[in-house]
Amino acid sequence: MSHLFKGQALTLVRGGRLLFEGLDLHLAAGEALHVTGPNGSGKSSLIRLAAGLLNPNAGRIDRVAVSMADESLSLDRELPLGGALAFWNGPLLQQAMTAFALDALAHVPVRLLSTGQAKRATLARVMASGNQLWLLDEPLNGLDRKGVEELDAAILAHRKAGGAVLAASHLPIGGEWRTLELGA
Amino acid sequence: MTGRLIAREVRRGLHGTAWLPVAFFLLIATVVPFAVGPDPRLLARIGGGALWIAALTAALLPVERLIEPDRADGMLDQLTLWGMSEEAIGAAKVVGHWLTFGPLLLLSAVPGSFLVGLDGSALFRSLMSLAIGTPALAALSVAVAALTSGLPRAGALAGLLMMPLAVPLVIFGAAATGDSNSAALKLEAAVALLMVAGSPFVAGAAIRAGRT
Numbered sequence: 001m002s003h004l005f006k007g008q009a010l011t012l013v014r015g016g017r018l019l020f021e022g023l024d025l026h027l028a029a030g031e032a033l034h035v036t037g038p039n040g041s042g043k044s045s046l047i048r049l050a051a052g053l054l055n056p057n058a059g060r061i062d063r064v065a066v067s068m069a070d071e072s073l074s075l076d077r078e079l080p081l082g083g084a085l086a087f088w089n090g091p092l093l094q095q096a097m098t099a100f101a102l103d104a105l106a107h108v109p110v111r112l113l114s115t116g117q118a119k120r121a122t123l124a125r126v127m128a129s130g131n132q133l134w135l136l137d138e139p140l141n142g143l144d145r146k147g148v149e150e151l152d153a154a155i156l157a158h159r160k161a162g163g164a165v166l167a168a169s170h171l172p173i174g175g176e177w178r179t180l181e182l183g184a
Numbered sequence: 185m186t187g188r189l190i191a192r193e194v195r196r197g198l199h200g201t202a203w204l205p206v207a208f209f210l211l212i213a214t215v216v217p218f219a220v221g222p223d224p225r226l227l228a229r230i231g232g233g234a235l236w237i238a239a240l241t242a243a244l245l246p247v248e249r250l251i252e253p254d255r256a257d258g259m260l261d262q263l264t265l266w267g268m269s270e271e272a273i274g275a276a277k278v279v280g281h282w283l284t285f286g287p288l289l290l291l292s293a294v295p296g297s298f299l300v301g302l303d304g305s306a307l308f309r310s311l312m313s314l315a316i317g318t319p320a321l322a323a324l325s326v327a328v329a330a331l332t333s334g335l336p337r338a339g340a341l342a343g344l345l346m347m348p349l350a351v352p353l354v355i356f357g358a359a360a361t362g363d364s365n366s367a368a369l370k371l372e373a374a375v376a377l378l379m380v381a382g383s384p385f386v387a388g389a390a391i392r393a394g395r396t
Contacts, residue, residue, distance in 0.1 A: 051261070051265055052264070052265075053261050053264065053265075053395055054395065065267070066265060067265065068261070068262070068265055070258060070261075071258075072256075072257050072258025072259075072261070073257060073258070074257055074258040074259045074261070074262040076192070076196070078196075078199060087188060087192060088262070088266065089185070089188065125262075129266075
């Protein structure tokens with residue numbers, strides 16, 4: 001089976017602290033990996049490493065194009081939500097907005113969105129990108145129960161379509177996941 | 185994506201504070217005659233230099249909004265994930281910033297030139313010199329903005345960093361407003377070209393180095 005993500009012997013040191021060493025990480029089509037661990041164990045750093053925003057101190061990464069949702073919004077606050085998301089030019093924008101129940105909010109300026117609505121917007125951007133590999137950093141933060149259900153459904157559909165998900169969260173996520181515990 | 189980013193920079197520039205550097209520029213040009221006295225000969229001699237000082241200080245104003253908000257909001261990270269190199273981001277920022285800064289400054293340089301007593305051929309020379317100089321000022325602003333983004337009191341630091349770097353530009357730019365026979369305009373163009381060509385690489389490296 002071809003791998004969408006392949007990290008070999010990854011070592012990461014941040015601020016003089018060794019977060020992990022010799023970590024092997026593989027994600028094939030349809031797979032999902034849930035990274036857990038206490039605060040400061042390097043979950044977010046692993047996501048940024050997988051995204052290519054950090055360089056590993058040792059090891060190598062091969063991967064397909066990725067989309068990432070983290071705690072930052074990256075949407076222009078003065079624009080309506082629909083316009084701000086459209087800037088990112090995702091081919092599946094309409095489906096993504098419907099999947100995360102954002103259609104009714106399309107005309108609301110981004111600066112007026114609540115925490116949960118903003119979170120759904122960042123998740124919708126990931127889905128809209130059409131990329132096969134999703135990187136989600138604490139995707140459940142700020143989501144209400146309905147939002148969590150929408151996310152679970154989106155992840156399930158994405159995996160059925162041959163995508164893969166790498167998520168870091170200290171909370172359990174719905175569905176079948178392989179888990180990787182950092183800092184254990 | 186580069187075109188979309190340029191369009192976004194222009195929209196955000198015009199949406200917010202594009203008039204602020206222009207107003208600042210004209211204010212300084214207004215203050216000069218008050219400071220040195222209304223003697224037309226003296227004003228005509230220092231007018232070109234005064235305009236350049238006004239343009240340089242005006243270019244400092246938008247530095248804080250050029251890179252830092254996008255860094256803090258993860259915009260730069262997302263653009264990288266979307267396949268843009270950091271250098272391309274820097275180049276798009278330079279173009280987008282110049283489009284909201286350069287033409288408006290040139291427009292206001294016409295009344296600004298009259299305020300410091302330049303007219304006729306001196307007005308034309310000062311406009312030429314500023315037309316060549318504003319892309320370099322925009323490029324310098326973006327590079328300095330990238331270098332100082334994420335630092336505390338970045339605004340003050342940006343001033344300290346940008347003023348010395350702009351000295352060659354000011355020397356040749358101001359000289360080009362004075363004497364039509366000198367090679368100052370060509371030298372100014374050479375300095376401007378170096379800054380415009382180098383800025384995306386400086387900004388790109390600074391964006392990468394500033395990642396946490």
